[in-house]
Amino acid sequence: MIVLEDVSKSYSTGSPAIKNISLKIEEGEFVFIVGNSGSGKSTLIKLLLKELEPTSGKIFVNGKDLNTIKRKKIPEHRRGIGVVFQDFRLLKDRNVYDNIAFAQRVIETPVKDIKKRVPAMLALVGLAEKYRSFPKELSGGEQQRVALARALVNKPTILLADEPTGNLDPKNSWEIMKLLEEINKGGTTVVVVTHNREIVDAMNKRVITMHKGVILSDEKKGEYSYES
Amino acid sequence: MKVSTLAYSCGQGIKNIKRNKLFSLASVGTITACIFLIGLFYIIIANFQYLVKEAEDSVCITVFFDDDITEKRIQEIGEQLGNREEVSEIKYTSADEAWADYKERYFAEEPDLAEGFRDDNPLAGSSNYEIYLKDLKMQDAFVTYLKTISGIRKVNYSENTANTLTDFAKVVGYVSISIIVILFAVGIFLISNTVMIGITVRKEEIRIMKLIGATDIFVRLPFVIEGVIIGLIGAILPIIALVLIYQKVIVYLMTQFQSFTSIVTFISVRQIFSVVIPMALLIGAGIGLIGSKITIRKHLKV
Incomplete structure (x- = not known):
């Protein structure tokens, strides 16, 4: 599903963000990637989305070698991955419905299918009533749910969540994590980048700990072990 | 590309214009000014060439x-x-x-x-x-x-008359082409700057689109449609102004300078605008298309 073989990524300005990382995430797994700022977590997400190219090493996602994917095939690759960000990244001038429908329009889904699928996703994240609201009218937790619905609407096989609870209070954070767990139970591989110790420890999932661009530990049913 | 996607992109292009009223107005103003100058210059040149041709025909x-x-x-x-x-x-x-x-x-x-x-x-x-x-x-x-x-x-x-007229027609032709090319380039530069401001505001939106799997054409199309619509509006305004001005100027010259107009003839409004209208619309759409395409290109590298 996701395979990294001896991957390094250096930026032109400073020291390497990721150094010789190798890891394998199987289909249907739920994985936390933890670590402090500068540990390379976000670089890893960007490499998986092919927003960045590795300096060396190979990355395989859904069986495809990302080094050999042509530029025009990148959209197709990204459509197989749902992505959720800490700052939600919703389109501010569109309402909840249009934000989710947008992801479907991008892949040229017929309008009649969009009309069925979007309400279903809104129901899944518990926002069926708020489909007409604009992002600024929603709480942080609600905005993250919309982002989650948008990430899932195209039925991706992998969901990448980059600090999905970073801007949320504990209650909303738990609700989002419960949703992610539900999604994972449906067969979607979920990779959550976070530094929320409480959640990681309570979820009892696989935990990959990163520090300064290298993997410190990879525990099957782990806890947030790194102390800065 | 599906028809529904094309319709969606057109709708988004129109919405973009409404959402960014200020940028849209600035762009329309820029193109209007450029096309007005191109049109005005063309009309003057065309009338000169017409005069030269009339003179040539009498030789x-x-x-x-x-x-x-x-x-x-x-x-x-x-x-x-x-x-x-x-x-x-x-x-x-x-x-x-x-x-x-x-x-x-x-x-x-x-x-x-x-x-x-x-x-x-x-x-x-x-x-x-x-x-x-x-x-x-x-x-x-x-x-x-x-x-x-x-x-x-x-x-x-008359060797001299012929050569002078031919050379004059040549010079007028070269000068007119040069000025029209310069104005076109200036138009693209200005519209590109204006579109760039609009795109910078929506840089994040473009990034989101790309990260959820939008193709370059899907991202680009609404901006291009927006550019073409702005270009066309920016072309229609100077066309109207030029028609009105040309009519008034001819009438004024005919009545105020009769001795002058007895030896000089002008191209009719219908004849000159049968060229100016399609030319202005094409230049407007062209400036909008090229300007927006050039500007958005670097933002697509996500």
């Missing part, structure tokens, strides 16, 4: 014949010349017609004086062809050709 070559030439040979030469590709018109004036014309002009008040020449036409050797060419540039070569024809005694032509 002719006159050929005179040997004294012992027969009427049949004159007719043969006429047919030979009339069939030439470069000749637009050929007019024959016999010696008798030339004398009759001369009499009418100079002896109209004293016809008795002319009577003395009744049986001895003083213009006996002046039967001639007046030849008008389609393009004055061909004059030199054509005169050389005329001199090779047997039976032709003399060829009258």
Whole structure:
């Protein structure tokens, strides 16, 4: 599903963000990637989305070698991955419905299918009533749910969540994590980048700990072990 | 691309214009100014060229014949010349017609004086062809050709007038093309800057689109449609202004400067705007299309 073989990524300005990382995430797994700022977590997400190219090493996602994917095939690759960000990244001038429908329009889904699928996703994240609201009218937790619905609407096989609870209070954070767990139970591989110790420890999932661009530990049913 | 996607992109393009009213207005203003200048310049140049063409058309070559030439040979030469590709018109004036014309002009008040020449036409050797060419540039070569024809005694032509007019037309042509190209480039630069401000505001939106799997064309199309619509609106406004101004100016010149307008003619509104309207619309759409395409290109590298 996701395979990294001896991957390094250096930026032109400073020291390497990721150094010789190798890891394998199987289909249907739920994985936390933890670590402090500068540990390379976000670089890893960007490499998986092919927003960045590795300096060396190979990355395989859904069986495809990302080094050999042509530029025009990148959209197709990204459509197989749902992505959720800490700052939600919703389109501010569109309402909840249009934000989710947008992801479907991008892949040229017929309008009649969009009309069925979007309400279903809104129901899944518990926002069926708020489909007409604009992002600024929603709480942080609600905005993250919309982002989650948008990430899932195209039925991706992998969901990448980059600090999905970073801007949320504990209650909303738990609700989002419960949703992610539900999604994972449906067969979607979920990779959550976070530094929320409480959640990681309570979820009892696989935990990959990163520090300064290298993997410190990879525990099957782990806890947030790194102390800065 | 599906029709529904195209319709969606058109809708988004129109929404973008509404959402960014200020940028849209600035872009429309920029294009309007550019196209107004291009249109104005074109109209002035076209009228100049029209004047030059009128002057060129009135320039002719006159050929005179040997004294012992027969009427049949004159007719043969006429047919030979009339069939030439470069000749637009050929007019024959016999010696008798030339004398009759001369009499009418100079002896109209004293016809008795002319009577003395009744049986001895003083213009006996002046039967001639007046030849008008389609393009004055061909004059030199054509005169050389005329001199090779047997039976032709003399060829009258004005080398200076032809060369001056041809050179003037050339200069006017080059200058007009240069200025239109410069204004077009300035238009693209200005619209590109204006679109860039609009795109910078929506950089995050473009990034989100790309990260959820939008193709370059899906991201680009609404911006391109927005650019083309702005370009077309920016073209329609100066067209209206130019039509109104051109009509007013012609009427003003005709009434205020009658002596001037008796020698100078203007291209009709219908004739000149049959070129200006499609040209302005094409330039407007072109500036919008190229400007937005160039600007968005670097933002697509996500």
